[in-house]
Amino acid sequence: MADVPTDSLLHQRFPELADTLPYLRLGTAPTPIRPLDVGTGVRLWCKDDSAYGDGGWGGNKVRKLEWLLPEAHRRGARTILTVGGTGTNWGLATALYGRAHGIGTVLALVDQPVDEHVRAQLERLANSGATLHFTHTKRQTLLRAPWLYLRHTLGRKRPYFLPVGGSSPIGALGYVEGALELAAQIDAGILAEPSHIVTAVGSGGTAAGLALGLRLAGLRTRVIGVVVNDSLPLDAAHIIGLAQRAERLLRSRGARFAPTGLRPADVTMTTDWLGPGYGHPTPAAAAAANRAAHDGLRLEPVYTAKALAALLHLDTTGEFGTGPVLFLNTYGPR
Numbered sequence: 001m002a003d004v005p006t007d008s009l010l011h012q013r014f015p016e017l018a019d020t021l022p023y024l025r026l027g028t029a030p031t032p033i034r035p036l037d038v039g040t041g042v043r044l045w046c047k048d049d050s051a052y053g054d055g056g057w058g059g060n061k062v063r064k065l066e067w068l069l070p071e072a073h074r075r076g077a078r079t080i081l082t083v084g085g086t087g088t089n090w091g092l093a094t095a096l097y098g099r100a101h102g103i104g105t106v107l108a109l110v111d112q113p114v115d116e117h118v119r120a121q122l123e124r125l126a127n128s129g130a131t132l133h134f135t136h137t138k139r140q141t142l143l144r145a146p147w148l149y150l151r152h153t154l155g156r157k158r159p160y161f162l163p164v165g166g167s168s169p170i171g172a173l174g175y176v177e178g179a180l181e182l183a184a185q186i187d188a189g190i191l192a193e194p195s196h197i198v199t200a201v202g203s204g205g206t207a208a209g210l211a212l213g214l215r216l217a218g219l220r221t222r223v224i225g226v227v228v229n230d231s232l233p234l235d236a237a238h239i240i241g242l243a244q245r246a247e248r249l250l251r252s253r254g255a256r257f258a259p260t261g262l263r264p265a266d267v268t269m270t271t272d273w274l275g276p277g278y279g280h281p282t283p284a285a286a287a288a289a290n291r292a293a294h295d296g297l298r299l300e301p302v303y304t305a306k307a308l309a310a311l312l313h314l315d316t317t318g319e320f321g322t323g324p325v326l327f328l329n330t331y332g333p334r
């Protein structure tokens with residue numbers, strides 16, 4: 001792996017966390033921000049996290065693992081046990097980065113609509129070193145989870161169980177860090193403070209982390225979350241609930257700061273672009289991916305294309321005012 005700096009902006013902000021909340025830099029920051037031309041009337045920028053990470057896969061899950069892998073070590077765990085769809089980017093990133101840092105990965109996989117994109121991902125998962133259990137349905141996964149937990153317990157070493165998408169309070173810190181990084185880029189004059197940041201929402205950790213991090217950074221940028229998953233509650237109350245748990249975690253590890261007062265009204269979640277369900281293609285997403293491709297941005301059908309479809313539509317309704325609007329590219333294929 002490349003020699004990358006290990007400091008985090010969150011640690012710089014709260015030096016009291018240095019010994020209680022370990023961090024492992026896995027990519028090169030800051031990630032690039034560039035104007036995005038997809039034919040909208042609004043000033044549109046893209047923060048491109050696709051190349052973040054140096055372990056054979058990129059995107060938003062790498063930022064979560066920067067906090068979760070050291071936490072696994074802190075707990076003395078040798079494996080992470082987690083769940084995802086058969087095309088899970090989260091499971092793949094965990095397997096690849098875990099393997100590089102001494103943590104095994106056990107995945108319970110739930111069926112999702114199979115297309116070329118999912119087939120390619122399953123192939124990568126099969127070669128990732130992770131132990132795969134095909135549990136097919138959410139119900140079967142819940143029923144078998146205790147058995148998987150025991151089966152992968154080695155003596156007194158228990159697996160570190162993580163929810164779908166790595167969206168625990170610690171996982172959410174990935175985009176608290178991401179938001180502090182964005183604030184530094186705004187300070188450096190790379191772009192004006194965005195009125196909105198638009199991201200896909202699959203398990204909520206990215207949106208929750210952004211909401212908390214933007215607030216800690218003193219930015220007024222509003223998070224618009226485009227929900228792409230119908231199997232989890234991902235309304236504003238749940239997203240802010242996760243952000244509040246992350247805030248409490250920071251305090252419980254020793255960070256001192258005034259309560260942020262985050263409320264559900266501080267974020268906007270929309271389910272209008274989900275279509276028939278998680279992983280089901282929609283014409284609007286296909287059209288959005290096509291427009292993005294014209295400006296050299298590669299999106300996938302499950303998350304990012306639906307998020308851009310929402311953005312393109314919201315633009316025409318005047319929701320964004322004068323902008324600028326920032327699109328977060330969370331997808332990191334290699």
Ligand SMILES: *Cc1c(COP(=O)(O)O)cnc(C)c1O
Nearest residue numbers: 089165202203204205206303330
């Ligand atoms: C997981 C994922 C998301 C959603 O992030 P969450 O933190 O799970 O809401 C968005 N885009 C891509 C490409 C992802 O893999």
